[in-house]
Amino acid sequence: MDQLSSSLAPPRTSHKSPAATTPLEGAGSVTKRLGNELMTLMMSSSAGISAFPKSDANLFEWVGTIEGVSGTVYSGLTFKISITFPPNYPYVPPTIKFDTPCYHPNVDLAGNICLDILQDKWSAVYSVHTVLLSLQSLLGEPNNASPLNTDAANLWDSPSEFKTELRKHYRASTENSN
Numbered sequence: 001m002d003q004l005s006s007s008l009a010p011p012r013t014s015h016k017s018p019a020a021t022t023p024l025e026g027a028g029s030v031t032k033r034l035g036n037e038l039m040t041l042m043m044s045s046s047a048g049i050s051a052f053p054k055s056d057a058n059l060f061e062w063v064g065t066i067e068g069v070s071g072t073v074y075s076g077l078t079f080k081i082s083i084t085f086p087p088n089y090p091y092v093p094p095t096i097k098f099d100t101p102c103y104h105p106n107v108d109l110a111g112n113i114c115l116d117i118l119q120d121k122w123s124a125v126y127s128v129h130t131v132l133l134s135l136q137s138l139l140g141e142p143n144n145a146s147p148l149n150t151d152a153a154n155l156w157d158s159p160s161e162f163k164t165e166l167r168k169h170y171r172a173s174t175e176n177s178n
Helices: 002-008 023-043 128-140 150-155 159-169
Strands: 049-055 058-067 078-084 095-098
Touching: 023 049, 023 058, 023 128, 049 128, 058 128, 078 128, 150 159
Parallel strands: none
Antiparallel strands: 049 058, 058 078, 078 095
């Protein structure tokens, strides 16, 4: 009798875990998260950082700017960055590169960044806002123990020489450049 009643019972509904969502559902949640992060950035009073989608058609490709903090060798310089979000964001970090040449111990000459929160220390609680603040902080406080650019790391303790080399590499971006 138990078998008969269990076979007549309505099928049990399962609650989906975040990992069990379809790609379309996942894209919707990522889009919602990115929209919320964009609003947070727009409402933020954090000086010297900004980011927004390259186009209204694609929320997964952003462009951002980071200004060097006063009192550092990067003071007065503005760096353009590109941000690409993977479809499984925020469980996987975005890919961020400097588009403006950045002479820095933790940035290679191709614009790749060595920052632990963009790699093995990533957490879904991080947002674009926190990453931009971390990058801005990294400009003035590099991790010389893990350099991508060893020449820059070796010069870091000689501020005047470092600044000379920084100015050789830096090219301010203009509104018309890509």
